[in-house]
Amino acid sequence: MGTVTARIPDATLAKLDMIAKATNRSKSFLVAAALDRFVDEQEWQVARIAESVAQADAGEFASDAEVKAAFAAWGVDVDPSE
Numbered sequence: 001m002g003t004v005t006a007r008i009p010d011a012t013l014a015k016l017d018m019i020a021k022a023t024n025r026s027k028s029f030l031v032a033a034a035l036d037r038f039v040d041e042q043e044w045q046v047a048r049i050a051e052s053v054a055q056a057d058a059g060e061f062a063s064d065a066e067v068k069a070a071f072a073a074w075g076v077d078v079d080p081s082e
Contacts, residue, residue, distance in 0.1 A: 004035075
C-alpha cells in the first residue's frame with residue numbers, strides 16, 4: 001500500500017475531522033475511500049471519452065433521427081439540422 005501527501009483547505013480538514021469522529025473512522029480511511037471512488041469515476045469517464053473519440057474518428061455519428069429521439073425522451077423538441 002502506498003502513501004500520498006496532500007494539502008487541503010482548513011475548512012475541508014475540519015469537515016473531515018467531524019466526519020471521522022461521527023463515524024468512528026480514521027481520516028486516512030475516509031480519504032482513501034473517497035479517493036478510491038473518485039479514481040474509479042475518473043477512470044470510467046476517461047475510458048468513455050476515449051471510446052467516443054475513437055467512434056468519432058471512425059465517422060460513427062448519431063443520425064438526425066437518433067438525436068431527435070434522444071432529446072424527445074427528455075421532453076425536448078429539437079431540429080438537429082439547424
